[in-house]
Structures are given as structure tokens and as C-alpha cells.
Amino acid sequence: MFRTALRTVLAHKARLLMTVLAVMLGVAFVSGTLVFTDTLGNAFNKQSAKSYKDVAVSVTTYYSEDDGADGKKQEPGLSPKILDEIGAVDGVASVTPRVEGFAGVADPDGKLIGNGWSNTGTNFAPGENGKDPAYDFTEGTGPTEAGQVALDKDTAARGEYKVGGPVRVATNGPVKEYTLSGIFTTEDGAVNAGGSLVLFDPSVAQKLFLKPGYFQMANVTATPGASDTKIRGEIESLVPKDAEVQTGKQLADQQAADIERELSGINQMLLAFAAIALFVGIFLISNTFTMLVAQRTKELALLRAVGASRRQVKRSVMAEALIVGLVASTIGFVLGVGLAVGLRSAMGQFGAKVPAGPLMITPVAVAAAFGVGVVITLIAAWLPARRAAKIPPVAAMSSVHAVATMKSLVLRNSIGAVLTLIGAAGIIAGASMGKDGKFIIGAGAFFSLVGIIVLIPLLSRPIIALVQPLLNRLYGVAGKLAGQNAVRNPRRTGATASALAIGLTLVTGLTTVGVTLGTAIDKATTDNIKADYMITMAGGGGGLDESAVKALEKAPGVSAVSPQRASYLVIDGKDSSASAVTPGDIEQLLTLKTETGSLDSLSGDAIAVASDTAKSRGWKTGDTVTVKYEDDKTARLKIGATYEPNEFASPTLISTDLVAPHQERPHTPEVYVSMDGGATEANELALVDALGDNPAISVADQQDIRNQFGGMINTALNIMYGLLGMALIIAVLGVVNTLAMSVFERQQEIGMLRAIGLDRRRVKRMIRLEAVVISVFGALVGVGLGTFLAWAIGETIRGSIPGYVLVLPWERIGIFLVLAGLVGVLAALWPARSAAKLNMLTAIKTE
């Protein structure tokens, strides 16, 4: 049987081409993902093991303003005394102390190099030989004077900084100019991921990031033969209780686990999209085998007539599927490995440096690739195989082609209708339940999606009938025949359109949700912020320094300025997140609609509370509450006003004057500023100037704020489009496949049309239009379902987004439909050409 199957496969090579391509692409996606993440994981693990190779034990302290357990004021870090004690521990060879924090430099355009969270500054820690083991200097030396810094090689290159030349370094404080003493390379993971690293002289780093004389952490190396665990135990007894002491191995393992977790997230997302692509492929494969079985009805019936059992017939079809699956998986796997290699080098191109390492092809990846490829093909071929087994032996005798019966469509339509109804009922029920209906809406949406996909063959007739008059009018005979051909085999058209519909459901759904969220955020920004500018640290790199806040207050042309300084108050015994603001200015900068009282009261001994918080805590304007500050001092303050909640304002507002005496290290994430004349280029320049031309500080007008969020949504959408691209490509292959089949099956008909005078151009047009009709039909169903899905998702999240309104991205939906039409034209290129080239005589000749 297997040999017959192999022969059949070989005989139908051309007709199996699209099937092989579809499985191949899906398998390539899966294996590419697995090989890529395995390779990256391996490389990162090696790197982290390498960077902790010499570290026996590492100590990290965490700064806090709380008192220690013994009630004494804690030391802010590792003092020289503790470091000496650590150095004296038996088996310790060297101690490298570090203190670190945010430090960034600008590129020649004045933009911060790196991405905020990975712009680090630390101290140069020379050992006895004058070298710091963590950094290899390629040029110059480490910074040994207060006015010197060193930069990592990539950052120096990107900023065009030269040894001996000046470097302006931004930290959380004002920008300062240093002299570049040297350039180094490092194994530091953050630097390798595209961040930047600035080395300071230890005393400068301590002053910038902690307190003179103190370090945050220390790496300890051991003498040969000494036990890391023993050293760790001894050091633990020397340092404060809340300090973390770990061996180098623990650290490496921990980092490996972190990387693993991060990569498996990427892995799962990629695999989810691969699954969608493969799922779409099922429709194509199933179509192909259905056609192969239909074409060989006589042959299969003959097998039955000469004594093959149903099982044998079924098994022979499954064996064909197995062969196709194996071949496609093999090619797909090779392609996937290539994809992984390509992805890795592409990442390097986009500035994300990936540590070098061998290509990792694990047995799991191989098994997954082949398993997925073969299983998908077998699943898709199962129904056609069953149908093949049902061919009666007598079919060998009759000359009639087995026509797809409408009988089983009845069952199919019933199932589809039931699913859709259950789904719709679920959604309506869920929507009426409000917030609690989330899950029911979700399940309902899923059911109706599946139901509609099942119903697609039924839907194809009425929907395509709608465009039939248009086709007739515009394209005459070619249009008329194309429309009718498209609905001739509803099952096949349905499967082809389903593949596209699934892809477009996701694309439309994601786009609609994305655009809706974007609009909601835009609206929230315009509604809630009155200020011309919002000043933050670039890339969310911590809080603004007090000097920056002062500089903004003094900047020319400023009409109102207020920080939102993070403040954690305990009000009447309850933890409350609050912001310290400038009374009198804040209401000009944020939309604060007072419901009761007046915000003027903030300048006295009062706080203002968002109305929803006030309500839940049972506070009213005029009440007096006990407020405990961060330094545990308490005060009795009045509730001066309540205001409508604002996305950008804390639920509790208090004057900076009240909070300032109780905060040792104030944290100011953002400052709002309004200027005379509004947001103009000159005003922006004035602010940048006032801030000392600091590349680490971002001055954003309202448009910039919106773009920040909009940009994130767009990037996310583009990534999704890219990942769904594979599923869409397979769907397009499905259209090609269906048309090629149709042309093949209708050779005689096309030959007749040519004989009675349909010219080649119109034969081509007929095939093209059929493709366009099927594609656009699939796209329409997809767009409809996607919109529906987006609405359902919106219903489940609308509670958490104030001012949520579903926004339908009509332009993009229009573009999707036009693209679907183009896809049809493109997919029809080859089938149309082969139809036009058909030899009329062989076509009209009967057997």
C-alpha cells in the first residue's frame, strides 16, 4: 500500500505543491522559533556563566530610609570598614566594590544613546595591579580623577567621543562635563543589549549615586581552593541583615533562569502565531486531498472492486498524507534553521547585540517540527480519506464524476448554526451582565467565530450573489461565469475563504482594539492634561533631580509649573498613594474639576482627594484626617477639596511645602509646565536650555505624549501584522491551490469556452475574478468577525478604560479589503495563465 501511495504522491507532484509549501512554511515557523530561542538561550547562558566566572560571592545592599530592626539608623550601603572586614575573610582574594545608577551621554544630535533603563554609570574599581577585572580597556585608561570618565566602546563610537576629549554626562542631577580617559569592552549583558555604561572615579560615583564613602555592592573573588559557600556564610554575618549575599554560581543560575523566562515568553508568542499559520494550512491541505480523492474516484473504486477493504483505501490516502507531511517537514525544518540564523543576524542589524554562540538544534526542536508537520497533514487528510473509503465499488463502472454532495453540508450547517447561536446568546447574556460577563462574552465570541467559519460554505452563496450583478455589469460574461464558478463548490470555496477569514479576523480585531485604545489614550491626554509640556527622564529612567525642578521654575516664559512628586502617605491608617504638587499651579496644568471645596485650600493645611477615593473612604470636604509622612511624623490635615478622578493625577494631592521637610530623597517622576504663548519651538528650546541641555531629560508637548503611546501601539500592531503574515501567506497559497484545482477540473469547460469564442484575455479575467471574489468574500467575513471580536474584547475591558468608545479603523479596513482583492489577482496569476494556455483540443476531447 505504501508503495502505491508513494507512486500516487509522485504522480501528483504538481497538485501537491501548494500543500507541501503550506506545511513547509508552518514547520519552518515552528522550527525557526525553537532553534532561534534555543540558540539565544544557550548563548546568553554561556555569557552569564562567563561574566560570573571569577565571582565567588557577591553582596548587594538595598538603600532604604527605614530604620533597621535594632531601631538604629541603618548605614546607606557598604562602608569602607565592612569592605575591609570582607577582605579579611579567610579565602577572599580580592574585593571589587561598586556603586551604580543612571548615567547617560548624548549622540552628536543631542539624543540620549541607549534606552533609558540600560544607561548605567558605575565606579572604576582598580585592583592592586591598577586594572578593573570587569573592563578591558582598548584605548586609554580608567578614570582615576574626579574629572574623568570612561565609556564602553559602542557608546563612544555612537557618540563620536575621543579619548582626551570632553564628554557631557547626564545623571539624575545636572549635566556635567568630564574628560574621556579611556574606552573599554565588557561582558555586561545590559551593555551588550544596546545600553550604555559610564565609568566614574569611585568618589564621584559614590557622590552621584549614593553617599560619599559608601558602595552598594561588592564582588568577591576567592583564593584557589577556598569554598564559595563558606565565604558566603562568613560575609553574611558581617553585612546588614537585608543585604543579599549570593555565590557567583547562584547569580549565574538566577540570570540564566531570568533569561529562560524571558525567552520562553517570546517563544510562546511566536509559537502561537505559528499555530495560527498551521491551522490555516489545514484548510488548504484538506482541500487538496479532497480534490485528489474526487479525481481518483474511479481508481479508488476499482481498488475496492478488486477486493481492497475500506480500511485499506483509507490507509492508502493517509499514507499519501504521511509522505507529503514528511517531505514538507524536512524542507520546512531546514528552512526554519535558516530562518533562525537570519533572525539572529537581523537582531544584530537592529542594534540588539546577541552574544555569539553555536547554532543549537535540540532533539526537541526536531521532534516538534516533524511532529507538527506530519500530524497537521494527517489531521487535514483524515476527512477526505474517510470520504475515499466510502466510495462504492460500483463507482468504478459509472462514468459520472463523484460530485460533492450537499447532504453532509446539512449536518455542517446545523452544527454551524447551533454554535453561532450559542455564541451570540453568550455574548448578549455576557454584555447584559456588565463587568462579570467578561468570561461569558469571551466564550461566546469564540463559539460564534467557530460557528461562522463552519457556516462559511453556506454563507458563500448569498454573499457572492450580492456582488453578482456588479460582476455582470462590469465584466460581462467573464464576470458572470467567475461569480458562478466561485460558488460552484461551496465547501472548497468555504475552506479557501476560511483561511483568509481567520487571518483577517485577527488582523482586523487587533487593529480595531489597537486603534480604539490609541484613541482612548489620545482623548485621555487631551482631556486630562492642560499643561504645554510634560518633563520626565528620557526612557523612564527614574526621577528628576530637584535642581531640574528648580530650573524649570525659573525658566523664562513659564506661566505655571508643578511637579507630581511621589509621596506615600498613611492617611487615617491606610496607605495612600499621593502626589506633592504646587498649589495654585496644578489646576492650570491638569484638568481637575472640583466637586466640593476648593483647590486653593491646598496652600494651607489641607489635602485634595479624588471623588471616587473620597467616597470609598467615606471622607467629605471639611473632614480632618491624620496623615503620617514618610519619616513617620504625623499631622492633622483637612480634606480641602474633592475632584473628578483624572488619569494623570494621583488620587490624593498635597502641597510640596507640606511634604518637603519629611522627604530625604524626593522622587519626582514628572513635572508639568505651561508657558506664555503655549507649546512653541522657542518655548521648548527655552526649557531645554534651562535644564542645561540635558539629553537624559525629555521635554514632551501633548503631541509627543500622544505619539509615545501611539507609537507603542503602532509598533505592537506592526509586529502582529508581521507575525500574522505567515498565516496570510498560507491563506494566499490556499487561493492559488483552489484556483489551480478549479482550472484543472474545468479543463473541458474552458476548452469549450475557448472553442466557441471566449478569448484568452477573458479566460484569464474569468479566473482572476473568481480568485478576487473568493478572496474578498473571505476578507469580508474576516473583517466582520474581527470587528465583532474587537467589540467583544472592548466590552470586557471598557470598565477599566474611562471614556472607552469603540473606534472602527475604516481606512485600514478598506485597505485590507483592497489588499484582499490584490491577493486574489496575484494568486490567480499562475492558474489564469495556465487556463489561457490550455489546448482546446485536448480540453474538449472526451475519454
Next chain:
Amino acid sequence: MTTMPLLHRASAVAAHASGLSKVYGQGETQVVALDQVTVDFRQGEFTAIMGPSGSGKSTLMHCVAGLDSFSSGSVRIGDTELGTLKDKQLTQLRRDKIGFIFQAFNLLPTLTALENITLPMDIAGRKPDKQWLDNVISMIGLKDRLHHRPTALSGGQQQRVAVARALASRPEIIFGDEPTGNLDSRAGAEVLGFMRNSVRELGQTVVMVTHDPVAASYADRVIFLADGRIVDEMLDPSADGVLDRMKAFDSKGRTS
């Protein structure tokens, strides 16, 4: 069978082939399908082309009908020389001047009987001549089945629709390729009757390839082909006469 004198025997030529040759392959494997065939098909005449399998009868029809290319010689439909025409012009010629009846009916299953009949005009973008169409439809006697799809019609009915399709656009000449090959004798006789009526009553020109002497007996004239050459011709044939002639070729073929 028919004894009626043919009034239009001397009328103009609808299609003409002279020195027509068709050669497949080259050298050793060369097969001559048509060898220097010269023949006229006169207007208003029903001609049957007969011959054993492989005699070239179908090839002759395909070449004259502009479905196939030929190696040498010339073919004219009316005044148009086919040899110099490009595919596009040939297609147009077939569309406007030629009608076809195929052995396998070749109706489009998606169209109704009426739509199938008017298909050639739809392709040409012409409005059918209402009067003529009614004539044709009443002649084939399928008035009440015009809105059925082919799958709902019997083989004989389908072929009658096909005959109507060939007639509907009033082509200069109709070619039939074994039009009764797939029909039982009763349905075949009906179809042949319609074809003959179209010649007698509507003045059509019909050329039909067949291997059935009974079918050939409906024609005004039979030409016999063997080995790519015209070997004989018979006017006002009878089925028995044709059969005898065929038997003679067969035995000749066997003894030679």
C-alpha cells in the same frame, strides 16, 4: 434515405480547404494526419465526414474550424483565410462565424439552458435576434425546460440545447464532432433530425464528423477519409450504402 433533389447544390462555398496537410512530430516519428486534402463545404449543405479511427476526420474538422493549426495548405471560412490569423482573430472568427456541437455536450453546469444557448452571443456582447431565437427554441422543443440547469436535463435534451447554442448566433457554418456519440439511438435520431431541419428549413451549413453510418445518412453528402486523404464521396447517402462503402475500405485496409 432522402430522395428530395438538392436545390442549392450549386450555391456558394461556406468553407474551403486546399492542399491541407497536418504533420505531427519529426523524422522517424513523423505522423501525417492530413495529407494534401482539398475539399469544399457548400452553403446550405449538410456534410458528414466519415472514416475509420485515425483516418484524420477529426483533425480535418479541427483545422477547418480554426481549432487547430495546420502544417501547410490553406483554409478559408467564407472569405477569410485562416492560415494567417493570430489566436485572437481566430477566436473572434469562431465566435462570430462558427458554431460547435460537441460529443460531450459541453454545457456550462452553472448556467440555465437558455443562458447556455445565448452564451456565444453573451461572449460577443451581442443581443440575440429574438425572432430567430424563438424559432430555434421552438424547433428543438425545449420551451418548458429553458430555465433548468443542464444537470436536470437528459442527455438528449442537453445535446438539443447544444444544437440550439450552435444555431442561435446564426453562424456561417456549424461543426459537429460526433454529436450523437454519447446518445442512445432515439435521442440521437432526434438531434440529427434537428440538424437536418436546420439545413433544410433555416438554410444552415453543417459539417459533422461521425463514425455512425446511420448518422451519416442524415447528411446530403458524405466524404470518406482514410490515412489523411479523401478517398471517396457519396451524395444523398443511405445508411446501408455508407455501411457498404465503409466495409469496402475496411477490407481494403486489411488486405493492403
